[in-house]
Structure formats: structure tokens, C-alpha cells
Amino acid sequence: MEEYVGALWHKFITDAADKRYPKEAVTLEQIGKTAGILFRSWGGDSGLAVKSAAATAHGAKRSLLQRIAGSNLKAELTWLDGETLHLPTAIDLFPRMDLNRDLYIWLIALAATGSDAALPWIQRNQRATQDVLARFPGLSCRYQRLKDAVLSTRPLPERLSSGEREQEEAIRAALLNPGSVERLPPAVRPPQPVYLWLHPDPPASETASGKRDDPQDHEAGACLKKENDRRYQAERVDMPDSKDGFMMSFRAESILSWAEYIKVNRPTEEDDSPDGRPAEDMDRLSVAQDGKTAASRLKFDLDLPSPASDDLPLGEGILLPEWHYKKQLLQPAHCRLQPMLARSAEPLPLPAHLSATARRLRNQFAALTPSKVWFKGQFDGSELDLDACVQFSADRMGGFQARERGLYKAHQYRDRDLACLLLADLSLSTDSYISDRERVIDVIRDTLFLFSEALSATGDRFALYGFSSLKRGNIRFHILKEFERKYNDEIRGRIAAIKPGFYTRMGAAIRHASQLLIRQAATQKLLLILTDGKPNDLDQYEGRYGVEDTRVAIHEARQMGLRPFCVTIDEKGSDYLPHLFGINGYVVIRKPAELPRELPLLYAQLTR
Amino acid sequence: MIDLPFYKPHGNEIELFEHAFRKQLPLLIKGPTGCGKTRFVSFMAKKIGLPLYTVSCHDDLTASDLVGRHLIGDGVTYWNDGPLTRAVREGGICYLDEVVEARKDTTVVLHPLSDDRRILPIERTGEILSAPPEFMLVVSYNPGYQNFLKGMKPSTRQRFVSLRFDFPEPELEQQIVIGETGVDAMLAKRLVNLANSLRTLKEHDLEEAASTRLLVYAATLISSGFDPMDACRAALVEPLTDDEETAEALMEIVYASFGK
């Protein structure tokens, strides 16, 4: 009972203190797709992903109620870094859903329009506001509405102590009349967060702080720190947080925050928060203090297997270029790709569990051929070739010796003139389980089997390769089936022997695969890439760098006349795949277990 | 004075066309749909004063459709020139629109016409026509990603002087919209800004970019009194996507330009 009353009391306190409207909330999830489209169409970088922002401590003064409730410590604000547009997970500031939604749209416009990072925060946001209003006249009504709504949530200047009062007045003036305020007057604390503006001091991004080897990378996420900003930072660190003894009220987004931060090591765990505040309160510490995220933390150097037990390397390795997106240049001979062959792959028959499906696919594929066309002037066919008949009688009437000729039209399949190279991602991530029984690699293996079974029924030329990588010097390119080779038990043995390892340096693998495919004399050349996630590798090949290099490799392939197409089981694939492959250049398979059957059918569609 | 169609040049294309015509070089125009290729060719035909034979190419187009065929009438058969043959015989511009849509075995009939021989052999009648100086071959296609598999045979492409069209610069596109529909400058500017916002979504979110043609449609609807935002939905948003969520997002872009 006591607990129940406690909860009620808590709810009362938080509601009264926060004035949030969860019933009217709009979530990023609801508008996620729209957010991306708006951001890009308004000039935002199409290589950025849209993600929910971690709430960050703002350090502003809190009301007595808020302090009792342990709330208003943090605000979810919007910012950009080299990889991501961070938007609030949900907006429930206003009592009307349309206003909450409008705020999202406004923030996206602001972020897409961009502004001079060298300006102080208050000028930067006024400038951006002016630019947005000039570019999008249709947003000005919304701005007026939002501005009024935001002003009504802000503290009244006359209730503030001097210093804070002047600050608040400056902000109000800047909102009312963008462009009119030169500077933010100093005060002991930073002002209340301004929800209509971008983040005053965004947390360092993954790339900006996670990389030690390339000092240039630091410019990506960090904004220039001004005197003002640095003060906030100090404030934030000094913030007396031992006073807020209450649990925060539960909001849907805390789940998200949990998921994000559970992966991260939490330096705060032992050394403070005796009161056991939830993880949401610790984001800044975990993200900003060393800037590492789960992804980079998981990376440790995997050792290459000893040469005796490893696959057999063929040749000296092949040097390949790599794209550096920040420098906008192709670094020649930057990677070394090593073709290799499984050492101990015994010839094997098709695994028994696939034989029924394989049989069915073979039957389907035997009938698979591209569009039918009418062949004219045939000696046999389903219809008369009128042109030929007329010609024939014209010649006869004209007294010409009628040439021997076909007078029929036949509806037939054109010859398939097609070569397909399938490139499979064998990186360590494929070692993870996707069901109780199967790992990603098992699905990939079955897919390779069934794909080969189906294609050998069509007579289309195909080749199979796998790849993984360990930094730019070791791109492992596993030969499974070359174009010239027949698909037989020896090849099946090689497919059975694939195993997961290392990382995913996709660009280099694609470049080499393109070279192999371009040598084929077919008219249509399909480069199928089978993967379970984003490109990544240890040496700066993560995040944007890897994505952009892969993108360039795809572009090169297309320039060469190949048709690249990606099949992925990464559910988040839609975030970055359009940037890599274009809207028609990929599919995300929702149920990985179906991939082995899906891929051959997809191939049928692609090559129809 | 002849009545020329309304055409606003992007650059030096009029001059290039005239030189190519004088020197008897075939011309290839590539560019996205609705960016003014067809308009340009009909403008030039009028300007030079030549008949224009336009063929819209498609999958089933055969060489006979271009060259001609025998027809039967009243116990006799007679030969009927196709548009290509007529242009060669009588002098004029033969314009093959969206030439990649035609099958490759169809377009080979263009080869002897598009090099310095400038002849058209008609197998059926045994004739070999020599093209007069007034004959000009013009082809166009849209090199978009969609046409990837079709593409154009390099051996065909290499026979043409090529011209790339893109969507006009904003200033120019505004003038085109005004010239075509008579809307005011303010509206034209908003529409063009809107189109350019939508165009940045090509590849990533949309298959095709919003064309000048669609922009002209939208302006036409608005100038005839239709609600601007509904006009944009009908002429700019729905033609670009079938996905509802995407359409709603595009409408937000419209609202940002027109106000809601």
C-alpha cells in the first residue's frame, strides 16, 4: 500500500513539475521515414542516418517540484554529427499532437538547413531560423505557433534571479525576432533548454571521439567550443546530483535508452548513484566520457589462424584502392586482397535436408527464361508472318523468283546471355544465432547451395565467392566456384566448408568481384551481394567511412556496366542501403530462415 | 514569320544542333523524362524549317515499323514507307524518342544512316537510299538507373554527337513554367524550389525525379483555379510514388513551400 501511494505521489509530482503530455506524444518511430525524407529533400546529407537522441543533461535550474521529482535533468535535443541526425525519441512538450509533430518538422528543417558552426549557439540558431523561414515560406505559420507554444512553457523572466533573467529575456527576444540578439548574457547556469533550437553542445560522436589514428576525424562531430559552451560543460560535471533521490517516472523512451546503454560500460555503476537512478540518467557519462560505443568496444584484434591451419592463399595478393570520403579521394593500392581456397574441403553431396527444396527449385528454374519474343521469318511457328507472306506474294506477282523463306512467326524465348557473381559476407557477425538452431552462416551456406542448384538448372553462368577482412592488409577472398568450373561435389564441399571470421571490408571485395565479373563475355552481368549488415573493419572502416567506400565501389561497378544488387538480412538495412545501392538496388529479407528459398526466386525476378 | 514553339534554351544546344545539321551529323540527346528533349527537337525542326517525323520507341517496334512494309490492296501489293524512310526520301528530321526502349536488332538499321555513308538500304525492295543534306537523325534516351539493363550499345552510341540535358537551372525553369502557363513569378519560384527539394530524393527515396513536365502540370492546375496544395499532390506527389508514407512525407515538403 505504501508503495502504491508512493507511486501516486510520484506521478503527481512529476506531472506537476514537467508539464508533459504523453497522450499527445509523437514519437520518432512514427515519423521516422518522413523525417529522413524531409531531411534529405531539404538539403541534408543523404549519408546520415536518423536516430533518436540520447537525452543530455542541460544543467539549467530546476524548480523545486522538478527537483523533488528528479526530473527536468535532461532534455532530448536535436543535433547532427558526421554520421547521424539525432532527433528526440518522442516529443510531448505541447498539449496538442499536431504541435508536437510540427516541432519535429521544424527541427528537421533547422538541421537540414545547417548553419555556421563557428557562430555562438544563440546566433547560430537565430541565423538558421531566418534561413529556414526564407527558404520555406510555408513553415512560417508553424514557426509562429511553435514559438508561442514554446514561450508559454518557458520560465517568466521576472521570476528569475538577475543574470538568469537577462539570459531568459535574450532568448525570448531571439525567438520572437530571430536575428535580433547578438549574445547570451552570462549567468551562473545555462538557460532552460530551447526546444526550438539545435543542441548547444552536442555530445561527441562515435567517429569523432572513437578514433585515435586520424586526428582529422575529430572535426566531424564536434562543434567549435566557445567560451560559453565550455562553461556549460563544467557546470554539467559539477552538477549536484545527490539531491535527486527519486526514481524517474517511467516513460516509453526509457526502454530505448536502456537498450542503448546496456551495451555500454557504465563507469558510474560502482562509483556513484547510490540511489540507483535508472540508466537514462547516465548517458552523458557513458557516451561522452570516452566516446566509445558498444560497437567499438566489441572490437578487439582477432588473430589470424596459423598458416598451417588456415585456408590456402593463392598468389601474392591483389592491391586495391579505397575511397576516403573526407578527403574525397581514392587511395591507390590501399588494401591487399588475398584469394584463398579451403584446405581440407572434401567433396560432398548436397546436404540431405536441402534435397527436396533443391529438386523443386531445379524444376522451376528449368522453365525459367526471360521474356518471350516473336521471331519472324521462321519456317515453323504459331502464326503467319504477314510481312513475309506479303513480301512473298509481292515477289511472286512481280515475277521475281520467290526466295526460299520462312512465312511464320514463332513465340520463343530469347537466349539468356547472363553471368552472375554471388559474393557472400563471411564475417564474424554471421556467427550469431538467428533462431534456436541456426546461425546466419548456416543460412548463408544453405543459400549458396540452393542458389547453385537452381542456377545450374538454367545454364546461366555463375560464380560464388565469400569474403571477410582483418584490416586493410588482409582481405580474405574465398574462392568457392569460378565461372569456368562446373558445379559438382567438389564445389559443394567448398561451400560446406565456409566458416565465419573477422570483419566486413566490403569495398575491396566488391572491387575485386567486379574485376572477375567484367571479364565475362555476357551482355547482362549481375553482381549479387549477400550480407548481414553494414560494412565494417577495425582500421577506420566503420560507420560512414566504410559505407562511403562501399558506395563508391558499387558506383564503379555500375559504371563498368555491371548490375550490383544487395540481399541482406539486416533489418536496419533500410537505413543505409538506399544510400549504397539506390532504391531499387537491394532487398531486405525479413525472415532469414527463408533466404535460401527466397534468393533463387529473387534471382529469377531480377533476370527476367 | 513562322510560329515557333515556346522553347527556352539551357545553353548552346541550339547552336550545336544547327552545326550538326549543317555538317550532317546525327545527334543523340540524353536526359531524364520531361526535361524538354521533345520540345527542343520540335522547336529546332520549326526553326530550320524541316518536317519532323517522330517515332516513340517501344519493345515491339520492329525494323519494318521504321523502314516500311508491303501492304496489300485490291489484288496488288504496294510498298509503304515507314517514317525513317520518308524522312530520308523527302528530307527532314527523324526523331526516335526513348530509343533504348526499342530492341537492339531494331536499331541496327540506323547504323548505315548514322555514319558517313548516310545510306538506308531497304532490303525488301532492294533499294538503297542516299540521305539528302536535309535529312537528320536525332535520337533521345533517359540514361536513368531504370534503363540500366537496356542501356545503349556502345557501337550505336558512338555514332552520335551527344548532348546532355538536365533539369533547367531554377531561374530558367521558372521562366519555362511562366512561359508555359502564365502563372506569376512568385508561384513559379515556389514550384521550382519545391521541385528541387523533391529532386534531391532521387535514388535514395524515389525512382524518378520530378520533371519540368510535372511542374508545368501543377502550374496549369493552379492557374486554372485548383487549390495549390491539392494541385501539387495530384501533379507532383502522386506521380512520383505509390508508397503512402512516402507520399505523406512529400506532402510535408509541399506544405513547407506553400504553407499550412
Ligand SMILES: Nc1ncnc2c1ncn2[C@@H]1O[C@H](COP(=O)(O)OP(=O)(O)O)[C@@H](O)[C@H]1O
Ligand atoms: N526548355 C524548355 N522550354 C520550354 N518548355 C520546356 C522546356 N523544357 C521543358 N519544357 C516543358 O516541359 C514539358 C516536357 O518536355 P518534353 O520535351 O516533352 O520532355 P522530354 O521529351 O524530355 O521527356 C514540355 O511540354 C514543356 O512544357
Ligand SMILES: [Mg+2]
Ligand atoms: Mg558483417
